[in-house]
Amino acid sequence: MDGGAQYNPRTVEEVFRDFKGRRAGMIKALTTDVEEFYQQCDPEKENLCLYGFPSEQWEVNLPAEEVPPELPEPALGINFARDGMQEKDWLSLVAVHSDAWLLSVAFYFGARFGFDKADRKRLFNMINDLPTIFEVVTGAAKKPVKEKSSVSNHSSNKSKQNNKRVPEPQGKFAKATQLKDEEEGLEEEDEDEHGETLCGACGENYAADEFWIGCDICEKWFHGKCVKITPARAEHIKQYKCPSCSNKRARP
Numbered sequence: 001m002d003g004g005a006q007y008n009p010r011t012v013e014e015v016f017r018d019f020k021g022r023r024a025g026m027i028k029a030l031t032t033d034v035e036e037f038y039q040q041c042d043p044e045k046e047n048l049c050l051y052g053f054p055s056e057q058w059e060v061n062l063p064a065e066e067v068p069p070e071l072p073e074p075a076l077g078i079n080f081a082r083d084g085m086q087e088k089d090w091l092s093l094v095a096v097h098s099d100a101w102l103l104s105v106a107f108y109f110g111a112r113f114g115f116d117k118a119d120r121k122r123l124f125n126m127i128n129d130l131p132t133i134f135e136v137v138t139g140a141a142k143k144p145v146k147e148k149s150s151v152s153n154h155s156s157n158k159s160k161q162n163n164k165r166v167p168e169p170q171g172k173f174a175k176a177t178q179l180k181d182e183e184e185g186l187e188e189e190d191e192d193e194h195g196e197t198l199c200g201a202c203g204e205n206y207a208a209d210e211f212w213i214g215c216d217i218c219e220k221w222f223h224g225k226c227v228k229i230t231p232a233r234a235e236h237i238k239q240y241k242c243p244s245c246s247n248k249r250a251r252p
Helices: 012-030 034-040 078-084 087-112 117-128 133-138 145-156 169-179 184-196 243-250
Strands: 049-052 058-061 212-214 221-223
Touching: 012 034, 012 049, 012 058, 012 087, 012 117, 012 133, 034 058, 049 087, 078 087, 087 117, 087 133
Parallel strands: none
Antiparallel strands: 049 058, 212 221
16 A cells, blocks of 8 residues: 555646546456456455555555555445445445545645645546546446437336326337437437436436336436336336335325
């Protein structure tokens, strides 16, 4: 864990270069080196952390012994959750915490070396132009937004304009096709909405390869698996009410 202690970037460009190096190392651990990373995160060991270094290398190790540490520390005990969930979900969880750690390290340097408001904004914009580790690990960064929209309209019942109110399956798909030209102006807004959508049950992001369904009452969106609704069952639902809205209506 000497990668962070020996290198102290002092300008916006240097901090961003440091950020990119650490990010590249962590992405490597969660993608190309994932088998080695998985094996190193043994739940029988003590609290382990995933570190990324400016040299684009990664390391699974115990947290720093000094208090307070030289740099902000990454999520502690990632190995304990490894066997308690599906591998892809565990990797996604580690990715989210890795994104948070990278931001904390970058802005730690910014605070330490006196970045002003303009410097902090410039640094954030440079960072924000890159896909997050979570987006890379889950594949969201590789899929164009229009592909999400296509899957949503024809497979996942995601488009608010095109679904759930036509009872027959063929009617739904036919209506989606008929409205395609009419709704070109709304398509961009819908695509942006997909990218920011979170499941109302588990809080995870929208993914194009998953089935989602929207509540007609509160207008929140849910993974089908989270609310136990399959695509086949959704075809026969004229108006979907999520568990929370159903419970509210059931109360006296």
